[in-house]
Amino acid sequence: MTRSFKRSIQSLPSVFEFLGEFIDKERLSEGDAFTLRFASEELFTNLVKYNPESPSDIALSVTRDGSSAILRIVDQQAQAFDPTKRPELDLNKKLEERRPGGLGIHLVKRMIDKIEYQHVDNKSIYTLTQHLE
Amino acid sequence: MFSMTVGQSGEILLSGRFDAAQAEEALKTFNGLTSSAIVNFKDLEYISSAGLGVLIATQRRLKNTGQELKLINLNSHIRDVFRYARFDLIFKIE
Numbered sequence: 001m002t003r004s005f006k007r008s009i010q011s012l013p014s015v016f017e018f019l020g021e022f023i024d025k026e027r028l029s030e031g032d033a034f035t036l037r038f039a040s041e042e043l044f045t046n047l048v049k050y051n052p053e054s055p056s057d058i059a060l061s062v063t064r065d066g067s068s069a070i071l072r073i074v075d076q077q078a079q080a081f082d083p084t085k086r087p088e089l090d091l092n093k094k095l096e097e098r099r100p101g102g103l104g105i106h107l108v109k110r111m112i113d114k115i116e117y118q119h120v121d122n123k124s125i126y127t128l129t130q131h132l133e
Numbered sequence: 134m135f136s137m138t139v140g141q142s143g144e145i146l147l148s149g150r151f152d153a154a155q156a157e158e159a160l161k162t163f164n165g166l167t168s169s170a171i172v173n174f175k176d177l178e179y180i181s182s183a184g185l186g187v188l189i190a191t192q193r194r195l196k197n198t199g200q201e202l203k204l205i206n207l208n209s210h211i212r213d214v215f216r217y218a219r220f221d222l223i224f225k226i227e
Binding site: 009010012013016028032034035038041042045091092094095096098102104106107110111 | 150152153154179181182183185186189192193196209210213214217218219220223
């Protein structure tokens with residue numbers, strides 16, 4: 001299943017609806033559904049925030065490959081942003097020392113089994129693999 | 134779908150999905166809080182980092198005046214997210 005979404009936070013309900021079709025069709029567990037929604041939202045909103053000038057829509061595809069779900073997000077006209085190369089956050093800091101930013105990607109890396117990133121022809125391609133319960 | 138209601142006792146009940154599309158409106162409501170409160174997650178299915186950001190901003194503001202949020206009835210998936218984010222160090226969670 002593949003669909004394109006306008007580059008806006010307001011697209012999130014449509015993104016969730018799209019994911020819901022896959023979740024229902026594949027009868028995913030609540031835990032897998034949560035992880036898939038979480039990773040999709042965090043990457044999608046990251047592209048909305050940090051690549052706002054691109055006129056292109058953002059494409060999502062989600063497929064099942066045996067016992068895994070494969071989520072692919074393609075952003076056209078994008079500068080390279082490799083989430084796998086982001087420095088680790090220090091989450092043991094006290095409340096007053098914590099700063100916003102980076103938490104969503106950190107959590108995706110913690111929750112998703114495998115994240116691959118390619119930057120080809122000015123396109124960012126994120127491929128996430130999640131082993132299903 | 135997300136909703137946030139404040140009960141007579143002052144307890145805040147969250148329900149649905151607390152995602153980035155809801156964060157701005159939710160923050161306006163949380164900004165109205167001036168004293169400690171219980172946030173009940175009983176009917177909350179999902180939260181993303183945007184929702185976590187609203188809660189941590191509120192906790193930081195309240196703690197400056199000696200007040201705080203206490204979180205109850207988190208489902209197992211949301212509880213995992215809080216644990217991964219080490220928010221269990223920042224909030225009282227029951």
